[in-house]
Amino acid sequence: xxxxxxxxxxxxxxxxxxxxxxxxxxxxxxxxxxxxxxxxxxxxxxxxxxxxxxxxxxxxxxxxxxxxxxxxxxxxxxxxxxxxxxxxxxxxxxxxxxxxxxxxxxxxxxxxxxxxxxxxxxxxxxxxxxxxxxxxxxxxxxxxxxxxxxxxxxxxxxxxxxxxxxxxxxxxxxxxxxxxxxxxxxxxxxxxxxxxxxxxxxxxxxxxxxxxxxxxxxxxxxxxxxxxxxxxxxxxxxxxxxxxxxxxxxxxxxxxxxxxxxxxxxxxxxxxxxxxxxxxxxxxxxxxxxxxxxxxxxxxxxxxxxxxxxxxxxxxxxxxxxxxxxxxxxxxxxxxxxxxxxxxx
Amino acid sequence: xxxxxxxxxxxxxxxxxxxxxxxxxxxxxxxxxxxxxxxxxxxxxxxxxxxxxxxxxxxxxxxxxxxxxxxxxxxxxxxxxxxxxxxxxxxxxxxxxxxxxxxxxxxxxxxxxxxxxxxxxxxxxxxxxxxxxxxxxxxxxxxxxxxxxxxxxxxxxxxxxxxxxxxxxxxxxxxxxxxxxxxxxxxxxxxxxxxxxxxxxxxxxxxxxxxxxxxxxxxxxxxxxxxxxxxxxxxxxxxxxxxxxxxxxxxxxxxxxxxxxxxxxxxxxxxxxxxxxxxxxxxxxxxxxxxxxxxxxxxxxxxxxxxxxxxxxxxxxxxxxxxxxxxxxxxxxxxxxxxxxxxxxxxxxxxxxxxxxxxxxxxxxxxxxxxxxxxxxxxxxxxxxxxxxxxxxxxxxxxxxxxxxxxxxxxxxxxxxxxxxxxxxxxxxxxxxxxxxxxxxxxxxxxxxxxxxxxxxxxxxxxxxxxxxxxxxxxxxxxxxxxxxxxxxxxxxxxxxxxxxxxxxxxx
Ligand SMILES: Nc1ncnc2c1ncn2[C@@H]1O[C@H](COP(=O)(O)OP(=O)(O)OP(=O)(O)O)[C@@H](O)[C@H]1O
Ligand SMILES: [Mg+2]
Numbered sequence: 001x002x003x004x005x006x007x008x009x010x011x012x013x014x015x016x017x018x019x020x021x022x023x024x025x026x027x028x029x030x031x032x033x034x035x036x037x038x039x040x041x042x043x044x045x046x047x048x049x050x051x052x053x054x055x056x057x058x059x060x061x062x063x064x065x066x067x068x069x070x071x072x073x074x075x076x077x078x079x080x081x082x083x084x085x086x087x088x089x090x091x092x093x094x095x096x097x098x099x100x101x102x103x104x105x106x107x108x109x110x111x112x113x114x115x116x117x118x119x120x121x122x123x124x125x126x127x128x129x130x131x132x133x134x135x136x137x138x139x140x141x142x143x144x145x146x147x148x149x150x151x152x153x154x155x156x157x158x159x160x161x162x163x164x165x166x167x168x169x170x171x172x173x174x175x176x177x178x179x180x181x182x183x184x185x186x187x188x189x190x191x192x193x194x195x196x197x198x199x200x201x202x203x204x205x206x207x208x209x210x211x212x213x214x215x216x217x218x219x220x221x222x223x224x225x226x227x228x229x230x231x232x233x234x235x236x237x238x239x240x241x242x243x244x245x246x247x248x249x250x251x252x253x254x255x256x257x258x259x260x261x262x263x264x265x266x267x268x269x270x271x272x273x274x275x276x277x278x279x280x281x282x283x284x285x286x287x288x289x290x291x292x293x294x295x296x297x298x299x300x301x302x303x304x305x306x307x308x309x310x311x312x313x314x315x316x317x318x319x320x321x322x323x324x325x326x327x328x329x330x331x332x333x334x335x336x337x338x339x340x341x342x343x344x345x
Numbered sequence: 346x347x348x349x350x351x352x353x354x355x356x357x358x359x360x361x362x363x364x365x366x367x368x369x370x371x372x373x374x375x376x377x378x379x380x381x382x383x384x385x386x387x388x389x390x391x392x393x394x395x396x397x398x399x400x401x402x403x404x405x406x407x408x409x410x411x412x413x414x415x416x417x418x419x420x421x422x423x424x425x426x427x428x429x430x431x432x433x434x435x436x437x438x439x440x441x442x443x444x445x446x447x448x449x450x451x452x453x454x455x456x457x458x459x460x461x462x463x464x465x466x467x468x469x470x471x472x473x474x475x476x477x478x479x480x481x482x483x484x485x486x487x488x489x490x491x492x493x494x495x496x497x498x499x500x501x502x503x504x505x506x507x508x509x510x511x512x513x514x515x516x517x518x519x520x521x522x523x524x525x526x527x528x529x530x531x532x533x534x535x536x537x538x539x540x541x542x543x544x545x546x547x548x549x550x551x552x553x554x555x556x557x558x559x560x561x562x563x564x565x566x567x568x569x570x571x572x573x574x575x576x577x578x579x580x581x582x583x584x585x586x587x588x589x590x591x592x593x594x595x596x597x598x599x600x601x602x603x604x605x606x607x608x609x610x611x612x613x614x615x616x617x618x619x620x621x622x623x624x625x626x627x628x629x630x631x632x633x634x635x636x637x638x639x640x641x642x643x644x645x646x647x648x649x650x651x652x653x654x655x656x657x658x659x660x661x662x663x664x665x666x667x668x669x670x671x672x673x674x675x676x677x678x679x680x681x682x683x684x685x686x687x688x689x690x691x692x693x694x695x696x697x698x699x700x701x702x703x704x705x706x707x708x709x710x711x712x713x714x715x716x717x718x719x720x721x722x723x724x725x726x727x728x729x730x731x732x733x734x735x736x737x738x739x740x741x742x743x744x745x746x747x748x749x750x751x752x753x754x755x756x757x758x759x760x761x762x763x764x765x766x767x768x769x770x771x772x773x774x775x776x777x778x779x780x781x782x783x784x785x786x787x788x789x790x791x792x793x794x795x796x797x798x799x800x801x802x803x804x805x806x807x808x809x810x811x812x813x814x815x816x817x818x819x820x821x822x823x824x825x826x827x828x829x830x831x832x833x834x835x836x837x838x839x840x841x842x843x844x845x846x847x848x849x850x851x852x853x
Contacts, residue, residue, distance in 0.1 A: 204716040207700075211708060214697035221656055221694055222762060223680035223712030282699040 021276045024327045025291045028274070028320065032298045033057075039306050052178040056301065064297035065189040066091075066244040068290050070264055071271035072196055073240030075289040078272050079206075080233040081213040081281025082130060082137035087241040088264045089148020090122045092257035094245030096155035098171065099164040099255035108170040115249075116242045122148070123238020127231035145265070152257025165254040175250035185247055192243055196236070197286055206284055209233050213281030267296050274324050295324070353416055355380045355543035356401065356432075356512055362409035363396055363567075365749065367741030370396040372567045373410070378512065380541045383534060385548065385558035385575065388587055389781045390753030391739030392564040394547050395437050398514045401545075402434040403427040414512075431511035435518050437547075437752045437779065438692045439497045441504070443490025448472040450489045451504050475503040480529045494690045494775075495521040495642050495807070502530060506537075513537060514545045517752065519553060520779045521689065523642045523807050531557050549753070549781050551580060563587055588783045608632035609667070611801045612770055614653060616662035623648045625662050626827035628820060630770060630801040635792060637812035638805035639841045640822030646805040647689055649822065650772045653803070654686040655679045666770075680713050685768035687759050689775035689805075695759040698748030702740060703729035705747045705758050709766040732761035736791075737784060752779040760788070771795070772803045777811060789814050809838050821845055 036056070037043045046055035070087045077084045094115040101111040122144060129140035156164050177184045200206035208229045211219035220226045248260055273279070274295055275288030299320055303313045354377040363371040371393045378384045386394050399405040401412065403421035412419055414430060421427045424434065441450040448465070451472040472485050481499050489497055502518055519527045534544060534557060546558060554561065555575060562572040563586040570586045578586075608631040618625030623645050630636055638646045651657040653664065655674030664671045666682055676686070688694035696705055706729045711720055720728075729743040736757040740750060747758055756779050763771055776792075777785050792815050796802060804815045812819055819831040821844045828847070831840050 202719060204711045204714075204719045207704060207708070207711060207719075208716055210700060211697050211704075214699045215693075217694050218688075218697050219708070221654075221676050221686060221688055222697075222708040223677045223766075224708065225677050225712075229716075282697070 021285070022288060022291070024324055025274050025276070025288060025295060028324045028327075029291060029295050029298060032295065032302055032320070036298075036302045036305065039302075043305070048181060051181065052183065053181050056305065058183070060294065060298050060301050061186055062183050063301065064293050065185045066247050066261070067264060067267050067271060067297060068189060068293035069192060069240050069244040069247075070261075071268040071275075071289050071293045072193065072286060073237035074265075074268040075272045075275070075277055075284050075286060076196075076200065076209060076240075077137070077233050077237045078269070078277050078279060079213045079281060079284035080209045080230050081216070082141075082230065082233065083269065083279065084126060084141045084234060084237045084241075085138065085265050086122065086126060086141040086144035086148055087237065087244075087268060088261045089145050089152070090119050090238055090241040091245035091248060091261040091264065092149045092152035092255075093122060093155070094119045094242045095249030095255045095260055096152035096164075096257055098168075098246065098249050099166055100155050100158050102166040102168060103159040108168050111168070112171065112174075112246060115246055116239060119238045119242020119245060120235055121238075122241075123235040124231070126238065127234035130234060131227040131230035149257045152255065156255055156257065164256070167253065168250065171246060171250035172253070175247045188243075188247070192240070193286070193290065196240070199236070200284060200286060205229070205232065210282055210284060213283070215282075267293075270321055271296055274321065295320075352379070354378060354413070355415060357413040357416075358397070358401060358410065359413070360410040361397065361400060361407055361412075363393075363400060363405065364408055367745075369567050371400070371407075371564075374564065374567070374569045376562055376569070376572075378543045378545060380511075380543050381538050382559040383538055383544045383546050383557050385546050385554045385561045386564070387547070387549075387554065387561060387583070388564035388570075389739075390757070390779075390784060391751040392587075393567045394564055395516055395751060397564070398434065398516055398545060398547065399436075401427075401512075402432055402514055404434075404436070431509050432514065433505040433507050433510040433512070434514040435498075435501045435505045435516060437516040437520075439494065439501050441489055441497065441501055443497075443693070444488055447476075447483065447485040447487060447489055447492075447500055450500055451475055451485075475506060476500070478506065478533060479503050479526070481526075490693075493521075493643065493647065494693075495523070495526070498522065499526060506533065510537070510542055512543045512545070516547045517549070517779055518546075519548060519550060521775060521807060524809075526642060527553065549779065549785070551583065551782065554583070555580070565589055584782060587781070608634055608799070608801070611667055612653065613665045614662060615665075617652055617659050617664055618661045619648075619652065619657060619659050620661075622657065622825065623652060624826040626820075628653075628827070630803060632769070632799045632801050633796050634818065635796050635802040635804055635816045637816030637819035637836070638803060638822065639809060639812045639819055640845060642807065643825075644822040644845075645825040645827075646807075646822050647774050648825065649820075649827070650686065650774045650803060650805050653679075654684060654772055656686070656688075677712060680709055680766060680768075683769040684772065685709060685763035685766050685770070686772045687763050687774060687776055689778060691755050691759050691778070696747050696755055699746055701744045702733070702738070702747050702750070702758055703743040706732050706743075706761045706765050709762050713766055728765055729761075732765060735764075736761055737787070753781055753784065756780055757784070768800070770801045770803075772805075774805045775807065776804065777806070777808070785811075809841055812841065813838050 043056050046053055046058060074084060074087065097115045097118045098111055101114055126141050126144060129135045130137050174184055174188055179187060208224045211224050212226045212229050216226045249255060271292035272289050275292035276285050277283060277289065299317050300313065303316055356378040358376040360373045360375060361371050362373060374397060388394050396405060400407045403423045403426050412421065419430060421430065448469050452468040469485060479499055479502065483492065483496065489500060498518060498521055505513060518530065537544060548554060558575045560572065561575050561578055563570040565587065610629050611632050612630040614626065614628045616625040616627065638649060640646050648657060652659050654676060655678060656676050664674060703725055707720055707725045714720065726743060733740065733743060738754050738757045740754065747755060760776060777788055780788060792802060792804065804812065806812050813836055816836060817833045819836050819841055820827055821829050821831065821841060823845055829844055831844065
């Protein structure tokens with residue numbers, strides 16, 4: 001009917017969504033790194049020391065892995081119009097399971113599976129509360145957020161809890177080791193990213209989660225099993241947090257439920273949002289979420305090397321995040337555009 | 346109140362331009378609306394009608410042109426500002442707050458300023474008064490979302506009727522209303538007209554155009570095709586202006602199609618019902634046959650379709666498909682069993698606005714196939730493009746978020762999704778809500794053609810003509826009860842009206 005083909009395409013004042021979504025987070029990352037380069041001359045140098053890569057860029061990637069993994073799971077849950085505040089507690093629980101089973105003398109690859117299984121159970125718990133009972137996601141996951149670290153401490157008590165530290169070639173290899181110059185956790189992170197991407201994008205699960213997040217009633221009437229799909233989102237999020245728990249626990253050689261990964265849920269949510277995700281749900285951007293996690297880690301690292309007192313850390317982080325978010329908002333951008341161009345009344 | 350209204354226009358829009366990515370929605374459109382006239386704004390789906398009135402009412406910013414109110418240039422930048430200028434609007438998609446009560450929806454943001462604090466007693470009285478002008482009697486303390494689309498539409502209209510209104514804009518207000526509510530609305534429109542209010546009225550019902558409007562403007566592809574007094578434009582001329590072609594003989598083609606044959610029974614409901622929702626009813630759907638579902642607003646049409654589909658659980662009776670009785674019906678099971686359902690409320694229950702046209706179209710198909718076997722992207726694109734062509738959905742491409750389509754084109758996407766899942770039983774609730782005259786005829790034809798291919802159809806509609814045109818048999822609803830069936834051969838408008846009215850006579 002409408003013969004759209006002959007209509008001239010408008011000159012790109014509004015770029016196609018695909019391009020401008022990635023633009024601002026990438027730009028923010030670039031600006032942070034350039035500022036770093038100006039502050040510290042050798043910032044971009046990468047050396048090989050004792051058979052592995054060293055340098056600030058590698059360091060940022062290395063430290064970003066746990067946050068990025070948690071953020072990827074968070075992106076899935078947020079896509080379903082939910083949120084998972086309990087990821088820090090899930091990390092604490094999976095860490096406690098590792099220390100406990102190592103003291104019990106299990107084979108270490110079994111311990112890895114047990115830790116991940118524990119995180120899946122945590123995800124199922126959240127999924128049950130949200131999808132099964134219908135509790136609002138913030139409240140539902142708050143329950144595990146508050147109680148999870150206590151559960152971790154109870155697990156430590158199972159073997160007396162006097163010395164939760166441990167050594168494990170397998171787990172520490174995964175976390176702090178390296179393979180062909182490259183830190184193993186980067187490889188592990190990449191593998192998990194690809195695996196998650198395949199599950200989300202190569203099956204219809206991603207589409208279903210986005211449908212439920214966008215309009216649950218409509219998705220249901222279109223034949224999508226909204227409850228099951230929501231449940232799956234929390235299980236995926238739990239599992240991703242579990243992997244982060246393995247990396248963080250092996251890194252510190254100990255189970256420390258009280259303080260491991262404190263506030264990681266906030267960094268994860270921020271990473272998702274910087275990556276263009278909306279808490280209103282309906283879209284999952286996995287790649288952009290990783291960029292979001294890198295922005296956050298690059299900021300933290302830059303504040304460290306800049307020599308500013310660490311008290312500034314959170315404030316600067318807040319300012320930069322606010323800046324990126326404002327730039328991302330279409331509304332704000334049009335306003336700013338109007339002001340800059342003299343403002344069409 | 347002569348059609349050739351002279352003098353100062355209440356609203357004058359000059360050379361309005363609006364461009365969306367890939368679509369020139371409005372191209373130098375002029376529109377003048379005079380005090381005391383009802384101005385019908387017409388055009389195909391996607392012609393730009395809603396866009397034009399959204400610009401007038403501050404919901405969208407224009408890219409060019411100017412707006413004068415009583416001769417003074419104004420710059421309306423928000424609906425709030427528009428209200429301040431006396432421009433009230435009922436938008437095409439109800440944009441009230443479903444979780445709030447009817448009272449709150451009718452009074453919030455309207456009384457706050459004057460009284461400083463909200464007096465709920467006063468608000469309720471005001472709400473009651475507004476609704477009674479439209480002859481609507483509902484519990485105003487219930488949440489708005491618990492009512493049907495039609496009722497929500499009436500509440501939106503009631504909200505817009507305000508004493509300070511100087512311009513009233515109605516975007517397809519009657520799309521889901523029955524004759525009675527439409528008549529009540531027209532009564533009010535005539536009152537307002539007499540008070541010198543300028544009224545813009547968008548609709549796809551040509552009868553209503555001739556009944557109520559004084560002048561007509563027609564848009565096509567974002568261009569103004571013409572403006573003139575209603576009395577001087579014939580129906581045929583009007584259709585030709587809207588479509589850019591003649592409608593042809595489609596309307597008579599489907600009447601000849603009527604079936605009497607007995608196909609296999611593919612769905613039977615025996616005593617199916619639910620307390621306080623629907624009295625138990627019997628219904629049989631046969632392959633190759635379309636059953637109409639007629640009845641007044643709130644008579645239970647939607648509920649019948651939803652019960653059959655499993656979107657509402659029944660608490661009595663048996664539903665059987667070819668494979669046998671259905672236990673634990675649910676939308677997903679129904680779809681897997683070969684059913685498809687088009688809900689009447691496309692915004693709340695039909696579409697996932699953020700997702701693309703393609704993703705919306707393949708959703709049911711994908712749900713049917715299961716999450717593991719994702720339909721390859723190339724196939725998705727092919728199916729989406731086929732549907733866009735078959736239903737003439739006006740869009741630059743299949744990747745556009747469905748929320749950015751015009752109302753009628755969104756409705757077509759709901760239909761496309763049902764069709765794409767290749768169902769054997771289709772339950773359509775108000776399938777042509779907001780669809781233009783040209784596409785309307787084609788969709789009725791499509792329904793007939795699907796029947797010929799052996800589909801079983803249920804068509805629930807508030808438009809009697811549509812029910813008559815589309816169906817072989819008609820089941821009639823009243824007061825949440827199926828009161829009877831009109832057999833094939835006897836399906837006429839009059840017979841349906843008589844049956845709907847029938848019992849009333851008996852009761853006195
Ligand atoms: N927010 C938007 N973003 C992009 N394109 C849009 C947007 N809103 C409308 N359009 C496009 O502008 C054109 C005109 O749409 P509009 O809603 O004005 O049509 P309409 O005449 O009201 O049609 P209908 O009878 O179906 O309601 C359509 O092609 C539509 O896809
Ligand atoms: Mg419209």
